[in-house]
Amino acid sequence: MVMTTQSIAIRSARPTDGHDLAMVHDAAWRFAYRGVLPGAELERMISRRGPDWWGKAVRRRVPIVVLDDGKAVRGYVTYGASRVRSLPYRAEIYELYIQPEYAGLGFGRKMFRTVRQRLSRRGHDAVIVWSLAENDAACQFYERLGGRSVATADEPFESVSVAKVAYGFDKHTARSGAR
Numbered sequence: 469m470v471m472t473t474q475s476i477a478i479r480s481a482r483p484t485d486g487h488d489l490a491m492v493h494d495a496a497w498r499f500a501y502r503g504v505l506p507g508a509e510l511e512r513m514i515s516r517r518g519p520d521w522w523g524k525a526v527r528r529r530v531p532i533v534v535l536d537d538g539k540a541v542r543g544y545v546t547y548g549a550s551r552v553r554s555l556p557y558r559a560e561i562y563e564l565y566i567q568p569e570y571a572g573l574g575f576g577r578k579m580f581r582t583v584r585q586r587l588s589r590r591g592h593d594a595v596i597v598w599s600l601a602e603n604d605a606a607c608q609f610y611e612r613l614g615g616r617s618v619a620t621a622d623e624p625f626e627s628v629s630v631a632k633v634a635y636g637f638d639k640h641t642a643r644s645g646a647r
């Protein structure tokens with residue numbers, strides 16, 4: 469794959485990114501969860517998140533950061549308040565996904581760093597990320613970025629329940645943890 473780095477940007481999502489976000493979501497979720505979640509369930513989850521869903525999310529000002537290579541969006545991160553109030557992390561990265569062909573090139577680390585900087589500017593240095601325990605790529609990614617496993621839980625889907633792990637990122641990794 470030939471790629472130039474000049475035009476690569478990590479920026480806030482725009483309402484016109486709806487189509488691209490749906491494409492990345494579809495490809496990355498199939499890649500990550502095929503064989504982990506039941507096929508019918510995965511298809512339902514993907515079909516719910518079409519271009520309209522994403523366009524609306526951007527217009528509703530859900531924080532979304534995207535990786536844009538000048539041609540299309542190739543990755544995204546969604547983040548906001550932590551869903552688990554009993555853990556000492558006020559902020560959460562809900563989802564971080566990359567188009568599979570663009571994985572392993574350092575873009576995940578760059579997107580993660582951008583979101584941590586944005587959160588840090590709002591006073592949130594302590595950030596939590598949940599990953600399905602079976603998603604080895606994601607677990608190793610968060611460990612390489614300095615995350616510590618701080619909790620486990622079960623994620624209920626419609627027909628199955630799957631183990632998940634929480635990675636905590638503290639103040640000292642907010643600036644240095646992601647190179």
Ligand SMILES: CC(C)(COP(=O)(O)OP(=O)(O)OC[C@H]1O[C@@H](n2cnc3c(N)ncnc32)[C@H](O)[C@@H]1OP(=O)(O)O)[C@@H](O)C(=O)NCCC(=O)NCCS
Nearest residue numbers: 496500565566571572573574575576577605606608609612
């Ligand atoms: C997992 C994912 C987000 C990682 O992003 P990425 O751009 O591929 O990762 P980077 O190239 O920035 O790598 C950052 C670090 O994580 C490590 N890493 C990334 N993917 C890895 C993998 N599959 N296995 C082991 N380590 C991995 C890298 O070795 C690197 O560590 P190092 O720099 O210390 O050597 C991305 O591959 C992806 O979206 N995959 C498909 C969907 C998915 O599983 N998303 C996460 C769900 S929460």
